[in-house]
Amino acid sequence: MTTTSRKPRGEYAKTRTRRREILEAAVEVFSSSGFHKGSLRDVAERVGLSQPGLLHHFPSKEILLEAVLTWRDDQSRVLLGDPFPGGIDLLRGMVELARYNQGTPELVELHVMLSAEGTSHDHPLHQYFVDRYAEVFAMIDTAFRDAEAAGELKPGVECGSAARTLIALMDGLQVQWLLHREGVDMAGDLARYLQSILTVDL
Amino acid sequence: MTTTSRKPRGEYAKTRTRRREILEAAVEVFSSSGFHKGSLRDVAERVGLSQPGLLHHFPSKEILLEAVLTWRDDQSRVLLGDPFPGGIDLLRGMVELARYNQGTPELVELHVMLSAEGTSHDHPLHQYFVDRYAEVFAMIDTAFRDAEAAGELKPGVECGSAARTLIALMDGLQVQWLLHREGVDMAGDLARYLQSILTVDL
DNA sequence: GTCTATATACTGATAGAC
DNA sequence: GTCTATCAGTATATAGAC
Numbered sequence: 229m230t231t232t233s234r235k236p237r238g239e240y241a242k243t244r245t246r247r248r249e250i251l252e253a254a255v256e257v258f259s260s261s262g263f264h265k266g267s268l269r270d271v272a273e274r275v276g277l278s279q280p281g282l283l284h285h286f287p288s289k290e291i292l293l294e295a296v297l298t299w300r301d302d303q304s305r306v307l308l309g310d311p312f313p314g315g316i317d318l319l320r321g322m323v324e325l326a327r328y329n330q331g332t333p334e335l336v337e338l339h340v341m342l343s344a345e346g347t348s349h350d351h352p353l354h355q356y357f358v359d360r361y362a363e364v365f366a367m368i369d370t371a372f373r374d375a376e377a378a379g380e381l382k383p384g385v386e387c388g389s390a391a392r393t394l395i396a397l398m399d400g401l402q403v404q405w406l407l408h409r410e411g412v413d414m415a416g417d418l419a420r421y422l423q424s425i426l427t428v429d430l
Numbered sequence: 431m432t433t434t435s436r437k438p439r440g441e442y443a444k445t446r447t448r449r450r451e452i453l454e455a456a457v458e459v460f461s462s463s464g465f466h467k468g469s470l471r472d473v474a475e476r477v478g479l480s481q482p483g484l485l486h487h488f489p490s491k492e493i494l495l496e497a498v499l500t501w502r503d504d505q506s507r508v509l510l511g512d513p514f515p516g517g518i519d520l521l522r523g524m525v526e527l528a529r530y531n532q533g534t535p536e537l538v539e540l541h542v543m544l545s546a547e548g549t550s551h552d553h554p555l556h557q558y559f560v561d562r563y564a565e566v567f568a569m570i571d572t573a574f575r576d577a578e579a580a581g582e583l584k585p586g587v588e589c590g591s592a593a594r595t596l597i598a599l600m601d602g603l604q605v606q607w608l609l610h611r612e613g614v615d616m617a618g619d620l621a622r623y624l625q626s627i628l629t630v631d632l
Numbered sequence: 633g634t635c636t637a638t639a640t641a642c643t644g645a646t647a648g649a650c
Numbered sequence: 651g652t653c654t655a656t657c658a659g660t661a662t663a664t665a666g667a668c
Contacts, residue, residue, distance in 0.1 A: 243633080260550050264467040267661065280664080281634045289662065337549060344546030347539060347608035348462050358609050389619050392606060396619070399605050400598025406549035407560050417591050417598070424626065445651080469643065482646080483652045491644065 247285050249275045254296050259338040263293055263345055263353075290352050293342075297356065300338065315374035318367065319394075319422055320430055326398060327415040336402050343399065365391055375426070385425045397421055449487050451477045456498050461539040464547055465495055465555075492554050495544075499558065502540065517576035520569065521596075521624055522632055528600060529617040538604050545601065567593055577628065587627045599623055 253274035257266040268289055272282040286292035305312075307328055308321045329336050346357035372387035381387075397418060405412040419430055455476035459468040470491055474484040488494035507514075509530055510523045531538050548559035574589035583589075599620055607614040621632055 246633085260552070262464070262466065262547065262550075264464065268663090269661085277633095278635060279662085280636085283663070284633060287663090340546050340549055343605055344542050345464065347542055347605060350462070361606060361609050386622070389622055392603065392614060393599060393619050393623060396599050396602025396606060397595060398602065400600065400602030401594065403545055403549060403601050404563060404594060404598060407563050412594060417595050420588070420591055421595060448651085470645090471643085479651095480653060481644080482654085485645070486651060489645095 243285070246275070246277075250277075250282060250285055250292070251295060251299055254292055255300075255338055256334060258293065258296060259334045259341065262341040263289075263351075268292070293353065294356075296338075297342070297353070300335065301360075303335070312367070315371055315378060316380055316426070316428065316430075318371040319375070319426075322368070322394065322398065323415050323419050323422065323430065326401070326418050329402070330405070330414055333406065333409075337406060340399075340402050340406060361395070364395060368394055380426055380428045382425050382427055390425060394418075394421070445487070448477070448479075452479075452484060452487055452494070453497060453501055456494055457502075457536060457540055460495065460498060461536045461543060464543045465491075465553075466547065470494070495555065496558075498540070499544070499555070502537065503562075505537070514569070517573055517580060518582055518628070518630065518632075520573040521577070521628075524570070524596065524600065525617050525621050525624065525632065528603070528620050531604070532607070532616055535608065535611075539608060542601075542604050542608060563597070566597060570596055582628055582630045584627050584629055592627060596620075596623070 250271065253271045254266075256274065257270045260266075261270070268282055269279045271292070272279045275282075282292075286295060304325065307325060308318070312318065313321055342353070343357055345351050346353050348354060369387055369391040372381060372385075372390050375381045376385075376387060381390075398414075401412060401414040401417060405414050423430055452473065455473045456468075458476065459472045462468075463472070470484055471481045473494070474481045477484075484494075488497060506527065509527060510520070514520065515523055544555070545559055547553050548555050550556060570593040571589055574583060574587075574592050577583045578587075578589060583592075600616075603614060603616040603619055607616050625632055
Protein backbone atom coordinates (compact mmCIF):
# COMPACT_ATOMS: atom_id res chain seq x y z
CA MET A 229 0.00 0.00 0.00
CA THR A 230 2.82 2.40 0.73
CA THR A 231 5.97 1.60 -1.22
CA THR A 232 5.14 -1.09 -3.82
CA SER A 233 8.82 -1.07 -4.84
CA ARG A 234 8.59 -3.45 -7.79
CA LYS A 235 12.02 -2.58 -9.17
CA PRO A 236 14.63 -4.99 -7.84
CA ARG A 237 17.88 -3.03 -8.18
CA GLY A 238 19.14 -0.01 -6.35
CA GLU A 239 18.44 2.17 -9.36
CA TYR A 240 15.69 4.07 -7.61
CA ALA A 241 17.65 4.91 -4.50
CA LYS A 242 17.18 8.59 -5.12
CA THR A 243 13.44 8.17 -5.34
CA ARG A 244 13.35 6.16 -2.16
CA THR A 245 15.40 8.83 -0.40
CA ARG A 246 13.06 11.52 -1.69
CA ARG A 247 10.05 9.61 -0.45
CA ARG A 248 11.57 9.26 2.97
CA GLU A 249 12.42 12.96 3.07
CA ILE A 250 8.89 13.83 2.08
CA LEU A 251 7.51 11.49 4.71
CA GLU A 252 9.55 13.14 7.44
CA ALA A 253 8.49 16.59 6.33
CA ALA A 254 4.87 15.48 6.19
CA VAL A 255 5.09 14.26 9.78
CA GLU A 256 6.29 17.71 10.85
CA VAL A 257 3.57 19.55 8.95
CA PHE A 258 0.64 17.30 9.82
CA SER A 259 1.82 17.21 13.42
CA SER A 260 1.63 20.90 14.04
CA SER A 261 -1.24 21.77 11.71
CA GLY A 262 -3.30 18.62 11.40
CA PHE A 263 -4.35 17.04 8.17
CA HIS A 264 -6.77 19.72 7.06
CA LYS A 265 -4.72 22.80 7.75
CA GLY A 266 -1.37 21.30 6.83
CA SER A 267 -0.71 22.02 3.16
CA LEU A 268 1.18 20.11 0.50
CA ARG A 269 3.09 23.26 -0.37
CA ASP A 270 4.38 23.40 3.17
CA VAL A 271 5.59 19.85 2.92
CA ALA A 272 7.09 20.39 -0.53
CA GLU A 273 9.03 23.48 0.54
CA ARG A 274 10.70 21.63 3.38
CA VAL A 275 12.30 19.20 0.98
CA GLY A 276 13.08 21.83 -1.66
CA LEU A 277 10.45 20.63 -4.07
CA SER A 278 7.57 22.28 -5.85
CA GLN A 279 4.11 21.16 -4.88
CA PRO A 280 3.46 19.32 -8.17
CA GLY A 281 6.91 17.80 -7.74
CA LEU A 282 5.75 16.33 -4.47
CA LEU A 283 2.57 14.99 -6.04
CA HIS A 284 4.72 12.94 -8.38
CA HIS A 285 5.80 10.84 -5.39
CA PHE A 286 2.49 10.81 -3.54
CA PRO A 287 -0.33 11.41 -6.01
CA SER A 288 -2.74 12.89 -3.49
CA LYS A 289 -2.78 14.42 -0.06
CA GLU A 290 -4.76 11.54 1.35
CA ILE A 291 -2.28 8.98 0.05
CA LEU A 292 0.52 10.94 1.67
CA LEU A 293 -1.30 10.90 4.97
CA GLU A 294 -1.86 7.17 4.76
CA ALA A 295 1.85 6.69 4.17
CA VAL A 296 2.58 8.81 7.23
CA LEU A 297 0.27 6.73 9.38
CA THR A 298 1.60 3.37 8.31
CA TRP A 299 5.10 4.70 8.87
CA ARG A 300 4.12 5.73 12.38
CA ASP A 301 2.57 2.34 13.07
CA ASP A 302 5.77 0.67 11.89
CA GLN A 303 7.77 2.82 14.30
CA SER A 304 5.66 1.70 17.25
CA ARG A 305 5.94 -1.90 16.17
CA VAL A 306 9.70 -1.66 16.05
CA LEU A 307 9.77 -0.12 19.50
CA LEU A 308 7.54 -2.75 21.08
CA GLY A 309 9.58 -5.54 19.53
CA ASP A 310 8.82 -8.26 17.05
CA PRO A 311 7.15 -10.57 17.73
CA PHE A 312 4.87 -8.67 20.07
CA PRO A 313 5.29 -9.41 23.71
CA GLY A 314 2.21 -10.51 25.64
CA GLY A 315 0.97 -10.36 29.20
CA ILE A 316 2.78 -8.14 31.60
CA ASP A 317 5.65 -7.60 29.16
CA LEU A 318 3.31 -5.77 26.81
CA LEU A 319 2.15 -3.58 29.69
CA ARG A 320 5.77 -2.78 30.43
CA GLY A 321 6.19 -2.00 26.75
CA MET A 322 3.40 0.56 26.92
CA VAL A 323 5.18 2.40 29.72
CA GLU A 324 8.37 2.31 27.67
CA LEU A 325 6.45 3.64 24.69
CA ALA A 326 5.22 6.54 26.81
CA ARG A 327 8.77 7.23 27.96
CA TYR A 328 9.94 7.15 24.35
CA ASN A 329 7.14 9.52 23.36
CA GLN A 330 8.41 12.06 25.88
CA GLY A 331 11.38 12.50 23.55
CA THR A 332 9.37 13.04 20.38
CA PRO A 333 6.81 15.80 20.81
CA GLU A 334 6.29 15.76 17.06
CA LEU A 335 4.96 12.23 17.00
CA VAL A 336 2.79 12.95 19.99
CA GLU A 337 1.30 16.00 18.30
CA LEU A 338 0.66 13.95 15.19
CA HIS A 339 -1.21 11.32 17.13
CA VAL A 340 -3.28 13.75 19.17
CA MET A 341 -4.16 15.90 16.16
CA LEU A 342 -5.05 13.08 13.80
CA SER A 343 -6.93 10.85 16.20
CA ALA A 344 -9.10 13.84 17.10
CA GLU A 345 -9.79 14.63 13.46
CA GLY A 346 -10.34 10.95 12.80
CA THR A 347 -13.35 10.81 15.12
CA SER A 348 -15.35 12.76 12.52
CA HIS A 349 -17.47 10.40 10.49
CA ASP A 350 -16.67 12.16 7.23
CA HIS A 351 -12.92 12.23 7.76
CA PRO A 352 -11.07 10.23 5.09
CA LEU A 353 -9.34 8.22 7.80
CA HIS A 354 -12.26 7.63 10.13
CA GLN A 355 -12.39 3.90 9.46
CA TYR A 356 -8.64 3.60 9.90
CA PHE A 357 -8.89 4.98 13.40
CA VAL A 358 -11.92 2.89 14.31
CA ASP A 359 -10.07 -0.25 13.26
CA ARG A 360 -6.83 0.78 14.89
CA TYR A 361 -8.43 1.40 18.27
CA ALA A 362 -10.18 -1.96 18.06
CA GLU A 363 -6.85 -3.64 17.37
CA VAL A 364 -5.04 -1.89 20.18
CA PHE A 365 -7.88 -2.66 22.56
CA ALA A 366 -7.82 -6.36 21.65
CA MET A 367 -4.06 -6.48 22.15
CA ILE A 368 -4.13 -4.89 25.59
CA ASP A 369 -7.25 -6.72 26.69
CA THR A 370 -5.50 -9.99 25.88
CA ALA A 371 -2.44 -8.87 27.82
CA PHE A 372 -4.59 -8.21 30.89
CA ARG A 373 -6.31 -11.58 30.54
CA ASP A 374 -2.94 -13.28 30.38
CA ALA A 375 -1.81 -11.38 33.46
CA GLU A 376 -5.02 -12.35 35.22
CA ALA A 377 -4.48 -16.03 34.40
CA ALA A 378 -0.95 -15.74 35.80
CA GLY A 379 -2.29 -14.27 39.04
CA GLU A 380 -0.59 -10.96 38.34
CA LEU A 381 -3.81 -8.93 38.34
CA LYS A 382 -5.48 -7.82 41.53
CA PRO A 383 -8.81 -9.57 42.10
CA GLY A 384 -11.89 -7.58 41.09
CA VAL A 385 -10.19 -5.81 38.21
CA GLU A 386 -12.15 -6.16 34.97
CA CYS A 387 -9.81 -6.68 32.02
CA GLY A 388 -11.84 -4.82 29.38
CA SER A 389 -12.29 -1.80 31.59
CA ALA A 390 -8.61 -1.79 32.48
CA ALA A 391 -7.66 -1.95 28.80
CA ARG A 392 -9.92 0.99 27.91
CA THR A 393 -8.59 2.88 30.91
CA LEU A 394 -4.97 2.29 29.95
CA ILE A 395 -5.54 3.45 26.37
CA ALA A 396 -7.51 6.49 27.52
CA LEU A 397 -4.74 7.33 29.93
CA MET A 398 -2.10 7.23 27.21
CA ASP A 399 -4.16 9.44 24.90
CA GLY A 400 -5.30 11.88 27.55
CA LEU A 401 -1.87 12.32 29.10
CA GLN A 402 -0.49 13.26 25.71
CA VAL A 403 -2.85 16.23 25.45
CA GLN A 404 -1.89 17.46 28.89
CA TRP A 405 1.78 16.88 28.19
CA LEU A 406 1.63 18.95 25.02
CA LEU A 407 0.07 21.81 26.96
CA HIS A 408 2.22 21.58 30.10
CA ARG A 409 5.35 19.71 29.23
CA GLU A 410 7.19 20.38 32.50
CA GLY A 411 4.42 19.33 34.81
CA VAL A 412 3.37 16.03 33.25
CA ASP A 413 5.20 12.71 33.55
CA MET A 414 3.34 10.43 31.16
CA ALA A 415 5.36 7.30 31.81
CA GLY A 416 5.26 7.85 35.56
CA ASP A 417 1.50 8.29 35.79
CA LEU A 418 1.01 5.32 33.49
CA ALA A 419 3.26 3.13 35.64
CA ARG A 420 1.48 4.25 38.80
CA TYR A 421 -1.89 3.26 37.35
CA LEU A 422 -0.65 -0.14 36.20
CA GLN A 423 1.06 -0.78 39.51
CA SER A 424 -2.18 -0.03 41.33
CA ILE A 425 -3.98 -2.91 39.63
CA LEU A 426 -1.13 -5.43 39.47
CA THR A 427 0.12 -7.79 42.17
CA VAL A 428 3.69 -7.85 40.88
CA ASP A 429 6.31 -5.19 40.30
CA LEU A 430 6.43 -3.62 36.87
CA MET B 431 -16.37 39.30 26.73
CA THR B 432 -19.22 37.52 25.00
CA THR B 433 -22.52 39.43 25.25
CA THR B 434 -21.85 42.91 26.64
CA SER B 435 -25.60 43.58 26.46
CA ARG B 436 -25.60 47.25 27.40
CA LYS B 437 -29.17 47.90 26.32
CA PRO B 438 -31.54 47.40 29.24
CA ARG B 439 -34.89 46.64 27.55
CA GLY B 440 -36.01 43.62 25.62
CA GLU B 441 -35.76 45.55 22.36
CA TYR B 442 -32.93 43.40 21.11
CA ALA B 443 -34.61 40.09 21.74
CA LYS B 444 -34.37 39.19 18.09
CA THR B 445 -30.64 39.84 18.05
CA ARG B 446 -30.16 37.76 21.15
CA THR B 447 -32.12 34.93 19.59
CA ARG B 448 -30.05 35.15 16.43
CA ARG B 449 -26.85 35.06 18.41
CA ARG B 450 -27.98 31.97 20.25
CA GLU B 451 -28.99 30.30 16.99
CA ILE B 452 -25.61 31.11 15.49
CA LEU B 453 -23.85 29.80 18.58
CA GLU B 454 -25.67 26.48 18.35
CA ALA B 455 -24.89 26.16 14.66
CA ALA B 456 -21.27 27.01 15.32
CA VAL B 457 -21.06 24.25 17.90
CA GLU B 458 -22.29 21.78 15.29
CA VAL B 459 -19.86 22.94 12.64
CA PHE B 460 -16.76 23.30 14.81
CA SER B 461 -17.59 19.97 16.44
CA SER B 462 -17.45 17.93 13.31
CA SER B 463 -14.88 19.92 11.34
CA GLY B 464 -12.75 21.65 13.92
CA PHE B 465 -11.97 25.33 13.95
CA HIS B 466 -9.76 25.39 10.87
CA LYS B 467 -11.89 23.36 8.51
CA GLY B 468 -15.24 24.57 9.78
CA SER B 469 -16.31 27.53 7.68
CA LEU B 470 -18.38 30.58 8.50
CA ARG B 471 -20.50 29.94 5.43
CA ASP B 472 -21.41 26.54 6.84
CA VAL B 473 -22.50 28.13 10.07
CA ALA B 474 -24.38 30.92 8.32
CA GLU B 475 -26.32 28.55 6.09
CA ARG B 476 -27.61 26.58 9.06
CA VAL B 477 -29.34 29.64 10.44
CA GLY B 478 -30.52 30.89 7.02
CA LEU B 479 -28.11 33.78 6.96
CA SER B 480 -25.51 34.95 4.50
CA GLN B 481 -21.90 34.81 5.62
CA PRO B 482 -21.55 38.60 5.93
CA GLY B 483 -24.86 38.57 7.78
CA LEU B 484 -23.30 36.27 10.34
CA LEU B 485 -20.25 38.51 10.65
CA HIS B 486 -22.53 41.30 11.75
CA HIS B 487 -23.21 39.35 14.96
CA PHE B 488 -19.72 37.95 15.45
CA PRO B 489 -17.21 40.19 13.69
CA SER B 490 -14.61 37.49 13.15
CA LYS B 491 -14.27 33.73 13.12
CA GLU B 492 -12.05 33.79 16.16
CA ILE B 493 -14.52 35.83 18.17
CA LEU B 494 -17.22 33.33 17.28
CA LEU B 495 -15.05 30.48 18.50
CA GLU B 496 -14.35 32.27 21.76
CA ALA B 497 -18.07 32.70 22.26
CA VAL B 498 -18.59 29.00 21.64
CA LEU B 499 -15.96 28.08 24.21
CA THR B 500 -17.22 30.37 26.96
CA TRP B 501 -20.71 29.04 26.28
CA ARG B 502 -19.42 25.50 26.69
CA ASP B 503 -17.64 26.40 29.91
CA ASP B 504 -20.85 27.95 31.23
CA GLN B 505 -22.69 24.71 30.47
CA SER B 506 -20.22 22.67 32.50
CA ARG B 507 -20.39 25.13 35.34
CA VAL B 508 -24.18 24.91 35.44
CA LEU B 509 -23.99 21.13 35.46
CA LEU B 510 -21.46 20.93 38.28
CA GLY B 511 -23.45 23.38 40.40
CA ASP B 512 -22.77 26.83 41.73
CA PRO B 513 -20.91 27.28 43.95
CA PHE B 514 -18.57 24.50 42.97
CA PRO B 515 -18.56 21.49 45.20
CA GLY B 516 -15.26 20.37 46.71
CA GLY B 517 -13.69 17.16 47.90
CA ILE B 518 -15.40 13.95 47.03
CA ASP B 519 -18.52 15.75 45.83
CA LEU B 520 -16.54 17.26 42.98
CA LEU B 521 -15.23 13.82 42.05
CA ARG B 522 -18.83 12.57 42.00
CA GLY B 523 -19.64 15.58 39.82
CA MET B 524 -17.00 14.53 37.29
CA VAL B 525 -18.61 11.13 36.94
CA GLU B 526 -21.99 12.81 36.49
CA LEU B 527 -20.45 15.08 33.87
CA ALA B 528 -19.19 12.03 31.99
CA ARG B 529 -22.65 10.49 32.18
CA TYR B 530 -24.16 13.72 30.88
CA ASN B 531 -21.61 13.80 28.06
CA GLN B 532 -22.79 10.39 26.91
CA GLY B 533 -25.99 12.14 25.85
CA THR B 534 -24.32 14.92 23.86
CA PRO B 535 -21.91 13.56 21.28
CA GLU B 536 -21.72 16.99 19.72
CA LEU B 537 -20.21 18.59 22.79
CA VAL B 538 -17.81 15.71 23.16
CA GLU B 539 -16.68 16.09 19.58
CA LEU B 540 -16.22 19.80 20.10
CA HIS B 541 -14.03 19.25 23.11
CA VAL B 542 -11.92 16.52 21.53
CA MET B 543 -11.48 18.42 18.28
CA LEU B 544 -10.64 21.79 19.78
CA SER B 545 -8.41 20.65 22.61
CA ALA B 546 -6.33 18.73 20.07
CA GLU B 547 -6.07 21.76 17.79
CA GLY B 548 -5.34 23.90 20.82
CA THR B 549 -2.12 22.04 21.59
CA SER B 550 -0.51 23.72 18.55
CA HIS B 551 1.56 26.66 19.65
CA ASP B 552 0.33 28.84 16.81
CA HIS B 553 -3.35 28.12 17.32
CA PRO B 554 -5.30 31.25 18.24
CA LEU B 555 -6.63 29.52 21.33
CA HIS B 556 -3.47 27.81 22.53
CA GLN B 557 -3.19 29.96 25.64
CA TYR B 558 -6.85 29.49 26.43
CA PHE B 559 -6.34 25.73 26.59
CA VAL B 560 -3.12 25.97 28.58
CA ASP B 561 -4.87 28.12 31.17
CA ARG B 562 -8.00 26.00 31.19
CA TYR B 563 -6.12 22.78 31.87
CA ALA B 564 -4.21 24.46 34.67
CA GLU B 565 -7.49 25.58 36.23
CA VAL B 566 -9.12 22.19 35.95
CA PHE B 567 -6.02 20.53 37.37
CA ALA B 568 -5.95 22.87 40.36
CA MET B 569 -9.62 22.23 41.02
CA ILE B 570 -9.32 18.46 40.98
CA ASP B 571 -5.99 18.43 42.80
CA THR B 572 -7.62 20.39 45.61
CA ALA B 573 -10.53 17.99 45.66
CA PHE B 574 -8.15 15.06 46.11
CA ARG B 575 -6.26 16.87 48.87
CA ASP B 576 -9.53 17.52 50.67
CA ALA B 577 -10.47 13.87 50.31
CA GLU B 578 -7.05 12.87 51.62
CA ALA B 579 -7.44 15.10 54.66
CA ALA B 580 -10.83 13.50 55.31
CA GLY B 581 -9.28 10.03 55.16
CA GLU B 582 -11.24 9.17 52.04
CA LEU B 583 -8.17 8.54 49.89
CA LYS B 584 -6.24 5.29 50.02
CA PRO B 585 -2.79 5.69 51.53
CA GLY B 586 0.04 6.01 49.03
CA VAL B 587 -2.03 7.78 46.39
CA GLU B 588 -0.36 10.97 45.21
CA CYS B 589 -2.94 13.73 44.69
CA GLY B 590 -1.29 15.46 41.74
CA SER B 591 -0.82 12.24 39.85
CA ALA B 592 -4.39 11.20 40.58
CA ALA B 593 -5.67 14.55 39.30
CA ARG B 594 -3.70 14.28 36.06
CA THR B 595 -4.85 10.70 35.67
CA LEU B 596 -8.50 11.59 36.17
CA ILE B 597 -8.35 14.38 33.61
CA ALA B 598 -6.48 12.20 31.12
CA LEU B 599 -9.05 9.49 31.62
CA MET B 600 -11.92 11.85 30.85
CA ASP B 601 -10.22 13.15 27.71
CA GLY B 602 -9.01 9.80 26.46
CA LEU B 603 -12.28 8.00 27.02
CA GLN B 604 -14.03 10.61 24.92
CA VAL B 605 -11.89 9.77 21.90
CA GLN B 606 -12.60 6.06 22.27
CA TRP B 607 -16.28 6.70 22.87
CA LEU B 608 -16.56 8.75 19.67
CA LEU B 609 -14.99 5.89 17.73
CA HIS B 610 -16.81 2.99 19.42
CA ARG B 611 -19.90 4.36 21.05
CA GLU B 612 -21.45 1.02 21.93
CA GLY B 613 -18.41 -0.48 23.60
CA VAL B 614 -17.33 2.37 25.85
CA ASP B 615 -18.91 3.37 29.16
CA MET B 616 -17.14 6.58 30.06
CA ALA B 617 -18.90 7.17 33.37
CA GLY B 618 -18.47 3.53 34.38
CA ASP B 619 -14.74 3.40 33.73
CA LEU B 620 -14.29 6.74 35.43
CA ALA B 621 -16.18 5.56 38.51
CA ARG B 622 -14.19 2.33 38.61
CA TYR B 623 -10.92 4.26 38.60
CA LEU B 624 -12.04 6.64 41.34
CA GLN B 625 -13.41 3.80 43.43
CA SER B 626 -10.05 2.03 43.18
CA ILE B 627 -8.24 4.88 44.92
CA LEU B 628 -10.94 5.91 47.43
CA THR B 629 -11.77 4.34 50.77
CA VAL B 630 -15.44 5.33 50.67
CA ASP B 631 -18.27 4.60 48.25
CA LEU B 632 -18.79 7.08 45.44
C1' DG C 633 11.69 13.50 -11.87
C1' DT C 634 10.77 18.15 -11.66
C1' DC C 635 9.20 22.27 -13.30
C1' DT C 636 5.78 26.35 -14.77
C1' DA C 637 1.33 27.52 -15.65
C1' DT C 638 -3.19 26.96 -14.73
C1' DA C 639 -7.97 25.23 -13.53
C1' DT C 640 -11.18 25.20 -9.96
C1' DA C 641 -12.83 25.77 -5.61
C1' DC C 642 -13.11 27.71 -1.09
C1' DT C 643 -11.64 30.64 2.60
C1' DG C 644 -12.35 35.09 5.87
C1' DA C 645 -13.19 39.67 5.53
C1' DT C 646 -14.70 44.34 3.62
C1' DA C 647 -17.61 47.98 1.06
C1' DG C 648 -21.64 49.73 0.52
C1' DA C 649 -26.77 49.52 -0.85
C1' DC C 650 -31.20 48.88 1.29
C1' DG D 651 -29.79 43.72 10.42
C1' DT D 652 -29.14 41.70 6.20
C1' DC D 653 -27.95 41.60 1.67
C1' DT D 654 -24.94 41.43 -2.97
C1' DA D 655 -20.62 41.99 -4.84
C1' DT D 656 -16.06 41.48 -4.41
C1' DC D 657 -11.16 41.16 -2.87
C1' DA D 658 -7.15 38.76 -1.69
C1' DG D 659 -5.49 34.68 -0.10
C1' DT D 660 -4.99 29.75 -0.08
C1' DA D 661 -5.97 25.01 -1.29
C1' DT D 662 -5.55 20.47 -4.25
C1' DA D 663 -4.93 18.81 -8.44
C1' DT D 664 -3.92 18.60 -13.55
C1' DA D 665 -1.58 19.56 -18.27
C1' DG D 666 2.24 19.62 -20.52
C1' DA D 667 7.21 21.25 -21.37
C1' DC D 668 11.85 19.77 -20.38
